[in-house]
Amino acid sequence: MFKKYNNSGLLIFVLCSFFSVLIFINKDSFFIKKSISNISNLFHLLFKPKIIISNLEVMESENDSLISQLKKVTIENKILRQRIRDAQDYYKYTQKTDDSYNLIVARVLNHSMSMSSKVLNLDKGFSNGIPKKSKAVINYDGNLIGRTFFVDKNKSQVHKINDRNFHVFVKTNKNIKGQFTYKSGNRGVLESVAKKYYDDIIIGDTIFTTSASNIYVENIPVAKIINIENIAAKHELDITVEILANLNTIRNVFVVSK
Secondary structure, eight states, X not given: OOOOOOOHHHHHHHHHHHHHHHHHHTTTXXXXXXXXXXXXXXXXXXXXXXXXXXXXXXXXXXXXXXHXXXXXXXXXXXXXHHHHHHHHHHHHHHTSOOTTOOEEEEEEEEEEEOSSOEEEEESOOGGGTOOSSOOEEXXXXXXXXXXXXXXXSSOEEEEESSSTTOEEEEEOTTOOEEEEXXXXXXXXXXXXXXXXXXXXXXXXXXXXXXXXOSSSOTTOEEEEEEEEEOOTTOSBOEEEEEESSOTTSOOEEEEEOO
C-alpha cells in the first residue's frame, strides 16, 4: 500500500517564492510601493494606534497653523494692493493739481449718517496741518466732497455735499453765478439763476466753486448740469445738476488749505 504524500506545504513554498521574486523584481513600481505603504499603515493602526492618533493630531495642528498664516498673508496682500491703488490715484492726481492749492492728504476712517447731517471722519487733525476753520475737501479727481466743520487734534469731521443742509456758491463756465443745493441721490439744483441766462447755460456744463467764500478756493468742480427748464410761472430757471464725486467709494481725500 502506497502512502499519499501531502504536497500542500510544497505548493505554498513555491507560491511564496514566486511572489517574493515577483515583488523583488517590481520593487520600484508604484503599485508595489503603494501596497507596502498601505500594509505598513494597517499594521501601525492595528498595533500602534496611539502613535497614529498622535501623528494625526500633530498634522491637524500644523494644518490649522498654515491656514492661519494663509489668512494673515491674504489680509496683508489685500492691504498692500489697496495702498498701491491709493498711491497710483495720488500720483495721477498730483500730475494735474492746481499749484495754488495747498493739499493735505487724509484717509477716510468711516462714514456716519444722522437725522441732521451726513458726515465722514478723517484720520488727520490740526496737529497734521488741517486748519481749525472750515476748509474744502476734495477727492483725487479734484471734485468737491464737502467741507471740514469739526477739527480735533488728530481727527476731523467732514460735512458731505450730499446733505440737504449743504449749500455752496458756484459759477458756470461762462461765469454765471448761482447756489448749489443738494436734493437727493446724486442730484442737486443750481438756484438763483435768472431767466435771461437761459441761452447761456448748456446741458453738460460743469459748475465750480467761486471765490465768494473763505472755505472754498475758486474753481473746484462741484456738479454737472443735466437738465434746464424755463417754467413760465417761475422767476428763475429750474436747473438740475449731478454731483461729480462718487461719495460711496471714498477711501482718501485732500483737505484744501491755501
